[in-house]
Every structure is written in structure tokens, then in C-alpha cells.
Amino acid sequence: MPARGKHRRPKARRIARVVVPVGTGGAALALPFVGVTGAHAAQPAAQVAQVAQAAVPQVELVTHKVVKGDTLIRIAKKHPKSGGWQKLYKANRAVIGDNPSLIRPGLTLTVGTKKATASPAAAKSAAPAATPAAAKTYTNDLDGWIKEALDVMAQHGIPGSYDGIHRNVMRESSGNPQAINNWDSNAAAGTPSKGLLQTIDPTFRAYHVPGTSMDPFDPVANIAAACNYAADRYGSIDNVNGPY
Template identity: 45%
Template sequence: MPAQARRIALPRAARIGIATAVTGAAFALPLVTTVTAQAHEVPAAKAAAPAAAPAAQAPQAAPAAAPAASAEESYKVVGGDTLSKIAAAKNVDGGWQALYEHNRSVVGANPNLIFPGQQLALGTKAAPAAPAAKPAAPATKSAAPAAKPAAPATKPAAPATQPATLAVKPAVQPVAAPVTATPVVAATSGYVAPVANPKLGTAYGVAGSMWSSGHHTGADFVASTGTPLRAIANGTVVKAGNGGAYGNEVEIKLADGKYAQYAHLSSIGVKIGQTVTVGQQIGLSGATGNVTGPHLHFEVRTGSEYGSDINPIAYLRAHGVAI
């Protein structure tokens, strides 16, 4: 007989059980698939923890100390000043020569010609250096350093030089000193020439329009700036300061009532009212006032003021001084 499918009659309870089993299997399959997929979908960010926390940011280094400021002391020239006088009053190291070299651009080629209002630099002084910056703090507080840093092998080197400071002392009157190491030998009458080894320049009485009186009222002695000048005899200082066209001048009243005047000085070494002795240094020659170069303009007068002049060379020779 041909093969035909035969329906097998099953009891009602058996059919219900088979249907239930098939339905449960069909429901379980998607559930297992979903759980399996979720197990493989772990985000990469959650699966891998960071290898290490970022290192704490180290504090920035302290800024380098600013360079020490410098301060420079200056002096404003007033009437009657000379480089020698300023250097002595301000205790300039190196004297008027150092002061001139430091201010050559202001003074010019002639150190004897300075004018009121000029600003001269006296020197510099350095401000104290700022303290060294503190070392930077450790990068993090959580990690202690493995070992303390080794102490420096040597202390920091001290500055090569101390800050330059110009100490300004109160001005003092210069102490008169002998012109030479050996005593000055005066003539038998007690007189000497106003400079050692005198050499005459412009003579007394020479006529010319450059002099307000119409003639030269004194005698010029050849003398470079800084040549010591000396009292020609014993006397008392009646003038010591700026004399206008005469520049820095000193005038001494002599024992016989005459007056000896010294003009164009670069430095004055005596003061009014001071008693001087023959040969005593009273200042230094220069080129202050109305001059064309350094020299000593020397006068002898019958009175203290201009216009009472007499021939100074004749006066000195009359008192035994060889010129």
C-alpha cells in the first residue's frame, strides 16, 4: 500500500504538553542570545582603568630676581666752583682729575672752564641685591622624596666687589701745606715769589682793549693747572672766593699795608680772616674767570679794590726777590 502519513491520535493531555514545551523553547532562545550579546558589549572606557593618575602640576619657578637698581649722585655747579673745589668738598676719589674724566662730555676739552648750572656726576652706588629665590616645592604632596637633596659642596660665592658707595663727608677747609718738601727760603726781607721757579708771561702795564682799565693791571706767571701758589709774605686773608672776571681769587693784606692778589685759581686753600706766613700754600693755579688758558694773574695794590694796582714785579724785586 502506498506510503501515507498516518495521523496518530494522541490523547488531549499529551498534545497540550508538547505544545507547551515547544513554546518554552522558542521563548528561551532569544533570551539566551540577548544575555550573551550584553556580555560582549562592555565599553572600552569602563573595561580599561586609567594606567596612572596624571602627575600633579609642579608650581612655576619663582621669577628671577630683578637686577639691582643703581643710583648715581650728581652735583650742580654754582658760581665760584672749580673741579678741584668740588672734588675736595665731595671727597671724590682720585681728585679733580677723576671728576673731570668722569664728566669730560659735560665740561669739554678744558677742565678749567666750568659754568653754573652744569650737572656733574660724582659717582654711582649700587642698590643691595634682592634675596635669592626659594627652591620650588615638591611636585606632589602624596609622594615623599626618595632622599633629601645633598647639601651644596660650597657656599655661594660672595660678590666679586662690594657695591660702590660714594661717602660724602662735610666740606672742610683744606690744611695749608708747604709748597715743597724742603722749607721755603725767603729773601732777607721776608718775601718770596708767588710761585716756585717763576717764569713771566704777560708783563704789567701792557696796553690793550681786553682790559677794562686799558692796560694789564698785574703780571702773569706761567703756571699749569694745579701749580701750588704761596703767600709772598706774612699777612691776613681778606678775600677768598669768586671774583667775577678774576675767577677764583685770594687777596692777602701784607704787614706793610699793601695787598697781594692771586687770580684764576682752580682751588682755594685758605679762608677770610686766616693768618698766613711767607711761603705758605694758599691755593692752586687754574683758568677760572675770563682767561684764554691756565696761569697765575698776580697783582700788588695799595688798596683792596680794583684800580689801585702798582707794578708787582718792581715791588717784589724791591724786597729782595729775584725774578
């Protein structure tokens, strides 16, 4: 922030008025300020006047974590305020994807909201907002791709370890994100295996993890989707020790 300038006040000028912004919904209070020099300093605005803080209305999201066997219809019945499965799907399409019948275990769906009101005392004692942390960076290599994919997976409850991913990547593609299999039965059927963990397009789309690229050759997206598939079929990529 720019430093405040220093100004001298004429000695004959004893009283001035300053406008001190106070948290009252955008209003400002004009408060008397005694202008003195020497050893006497102006009192902080917070000590000059105290303004009661009104309760702050808040909205909290109500969520549901998808488990095996869940469908949008079943979830909508558990949460009647969701408005039915169609509204539930519309509100969570960015997470679910284009097919409402494909909701995978581990996804977190928003099924409604509820209001909560913070007390004036709680609002007054709330600590100032922390400075946003710098965005995490990753190296553009296999080590960085795996670490970024693990962070994405953690956000969506997808299991897997660095060693389990690395072991399978080296077997499937030797760490080449542009690897493609043009000779096996999948390739003969028109869906060759692609990328670090050699996923075919239908599997990649079905298990694509929101927030990652839709390009199967993208290393982070490929790892996340493959681990999501492995979690659904084998419990974790760590349990995969051969072609899958």
C-alpha cells in the first residue's frame, strides 16, 4: 500500500474534522479530531467511536458425497429440497458431466442450501481475511504431472499413491505422454489406447475428472481419469500391477 504523506498542521488550527469509514454498510461517520502537536498523538478511530456490527447473513451449501450404488433419483429422494433429479443434475452438471447416469463414487454434489446467521459478537471478533496463498506450481515433467494429478485426485476423493501411479506409467508408456497403441484389439476397434496410462477415449470421457483437460494426451488429465477408472474397478491404481 502507498505510504501516507506527512503534513504539518498550523499551530493556530486546533480542531479539524476527518471522515473515518466505519463498517456500517458503506456509510461514513464524520468524527471530531483534535489536532495537536508535540507529545500528544491522535487516538485511533477505533477508540474514538464504536459501531455495533449487524449480524451477517450467510448461505451454506448442503452436499452429498456419492457412494457406490447411488443414482440421481435416489439422492433426490434422500434430499427432497433438491427439487428432483433433473434440478439436481442441472445444478451439478459441471461435476457430473454430460451423462446424468454416470455419477461416480467420490463425487461431491450440491443438494441444497441453508441459511445461517453469524452473531454480532462473532462477526466483530472474526479475524481479517488471510492473504491468498500463491498458486502451487509443478514441474513440466513426469514428477510434476504425477504430483499435480495427486492434488486433483485428493480434491475428488480418488485414491492412489505416487509410487502406484509411477509404476503403472512406466509399464504402460515409459513416461511418454504422447504414447499411442495402434496395434492391439482396441486400436483395431478404432479406439487406440493413449497417453501416460494408455486410456481409450470412451474410458477417458466416462472417468474424466472435472477441472482437468478434455485432451486424453494431457498428462494430468490422463493420470486422473485412469486413476478414477482404476479406483472404480480395482479400488485404487495401487492395486493395478498389469494391463488393466
